[in-house]
Amino acid sequence: MRTTRRATHLVASATALTAVLALTACQNDTKDTGSPAPAASSQSATGAQGAQSPSDGNSPAEGGHASKTAAAGASGSGSAGKKGSGQAAGQGSGSRATTAACTGAHVKVTVAKVQRPLNHMLLTATNTGSTPCNAYGAPYLRWDDGQAATTFLEASKPQAVVTLAPGESAYAGIMYQSADGSGNSGHTARTLGVLFGNREGNGSTGPAVQLSLPKGGVFTDSSAWVTYWQSRSEDALT
Template structure:
């Protein structure tokens, strides 16, 4: 149909320029569109044409946030961090929630650097694969990361605080920067952590984090 519409326009312009020389049958739209002899579709139809932009691979300039392109990396000065656990959980998981309390968007790249002070060496290795979109959060918006702390048969130690750090666009950037200690919520008290604990990538979709954490056998 797109080819037919182009032919029709070309013919119409020729007729306007050479009206004195061409016969009335020279610009018959039916000849230009023999397979689809209906009236050509108007040019303003972008809403019916699928956009190829949505199929691009994720990058540092794409994301789930309202202003994902070109946003700066989040840091300690942009975020409020809270920790929580799930009811009826065996204590094997911890949820980290980051809330942007500024008036500008920022991006939580890759996964958080997590440590437990001198108790367990950090940062923890990531679990699962990176999400389809980076976690860009606007003012008052949230992103999540989850910790898988131990398996039932693993030896654990008790910790009462979590250390957290943030990456820039480049994977593994800022790894030598100091991490900030975050006290656990009073409802949690302390955590049991194994040496092989893992952390998920940042994600604005809490359900995706939970699915990864609670999927049987995933680490």
């Protein structure tokens, strides 16, 4: 009997120990296999909060959202900028930039004395071509065979280049001698050479136009000047 009870006790103890070990193993398995799920859930929640919270600068979700937004903004502003600049160029200075400079090849030039102001002449340039041209700067004048160009009157510089459509005219005023006699090296000129300025504003372009001055010639000296091209004759003589 004692032997049987002892054996029964040993079996019961072994069974209890086995159950304890099985329960422990089960708990360990549950911890090992269950830990990733809460961690993934936590990362997902953090990412969602990060995307909504502007204060979380380290959130990958927020960083990605900001990058896409910035890229979209840059793309949008770039398209708008290009479109805006294209319209401005087409409507304003861009159209002038593609227009050729006026030259003596397709512009008729005339010169005439005027009663007022004193010692002045009016230079008129008319576009006889079939396309518009730009009258850049001021005309380059040569009295007879003189080498030095006549001084430009800087105070007459217009705000914009004068563009001549076919048949339209530009004007420049010429003072050939100061009324107070302050000039020197005076002489009587018989002809007047006219050259048009180039787009760069650093010289002339195209063939020259040679004009005959009024009968008896024009007495000119070092005080002479010429205005920039103007769209109205009144402005050229003011």
